[in-house]
Amino acid sequence: MKLLPFPIPRVRTILFVIILLVFFLIYNAPARLVHYVLPPNEGTVLPYDIQGTIWNGSIGTLFVQTPKQWLHFNQLRWQLSPWHLFAGQLRYRVTLQYLRHPAFAHIVLHFGGIDMEQVQMSGLPLKHFRDLLPLPLDGQLIINLERVELRHREITTIQGAVAWSGAAAIIGSNVEDFGDFSMKITTPEEGQFAGELTDFGGHLALNGGATYQDKKFSVKVEIEVRDSASPSLRHGVQLIARPLGNNRFLLEYSGNVP
Numbered sequence: 001m002k003l004l005p006f007p008i009p010r011v012r013t014i015l016f017v018i019i020l021l022v023f024f025l026i027y028n029a030p031a032r033l034v035h036y037v038l039p040p041n042e043g044t045v046l047p048y049d050i051q052g053t054i055w056n057g058s059i060g061t062l063f064v065q066t067p068k069q070w071l072h073f074n075q076l077r078w079q080l081s082p083w084h085l086f087a088g089q090l091r092y093r094v095t096l097q098y099l100r101h102p103a104f105a106h107i108v109l110h111f112g113g114i115d116m117e118q119v120q121m122s123g124l125p126l127k128h129f130r131d132l133l134p135l136p137l138d139g140q141l142i143i144n145l146e147r148v149e150l151r152h153r154e155i156t157t158i159q160g161a162v163a164w165s166g167a168a169a170i171i172g173s174n175v176e177d178f179g180d181f182s183m184k185i186t187t188p189e190e191g192q193f194a195g196e197l198t199d200f201g202g203h204l205a206l207n208g209g210a211t212y213q214d215k216k217f218s219v220k221v222e223i224e225v226r227d228s229a230s231p232s233l234r235h236g237v238q239l240i241a242r243p244l245g246n247n248r249f250l251l252e253y254s255g256n257v258p
């Protein structure tokens with residue numbers, strides 16, 4: 001019978017030490033490893049002041065590049081939910097701030113991609129995104145998304161709603177308030193998104209929505225100008241929408257997302 005080069009108890013001890021060392025290295029994996037999960041295009045996402053571990057850490061400042069400007073986020077923090085490890089999930093609670101407006105989400109990492117649940121952010125001023133919009137708009141966004149799925153670094157599913165509070169348009173030197181609105185976002189099929197508009201009173205009534213697929217979007221909304229609307233608001237609607245009669249107009253807009 002061939003003898004082992006080491007006694008069995010010693011082999012077990014070595015294996016235990018190796019397993020303990022691997023566990024220690026994984027448990028203390030530094031947060032700077034998040035660089036490897038960022039988008040591959042160099043310079044599109046720039047994190048600074050990374051601290052902690054991949055299980056419980058933070059990024060002091062995060063810059064995200066858009067086609068027309070850089071977005072600046074602060075105090076991005078993540079914390080692993082340990083109970084979900086028994087279900088084979090890496091589930092994190094993530095918080096961050098954009099212009100002092102907090103956002104919350106639960107993020108689940110798995111081999112198929114990334115799932116985000118309960119994505120919430122309120123009081124986001126729309127004026128900070130005017131460079132990204134085709135029209136000079138104002139008001140605040142309230143984001144409440146039940147689920148967002150990413151596969152191969154592309155968004156494939158969105159379920160939830162985005163509300164537009166204090167909606168307004170800048171017409172000349174005037175800010176014209178025209179009500180509060182909400183858009184329910186669904187995913188009829190993977191990679192295709194549809195938004196349905198609802199208004200909650202105000203100077204304008206909106207009926208319609210928007211679609212997005214393959215980096216192409218289209219907007220088709222019927223606008224009713226109520227009697228309470230100012231002459232300048234009524235004139236502004238006439239500039240961007242086609243008249244249908246009886247104070248109703250049709251807004252159609254489409255384009256490509258870079």
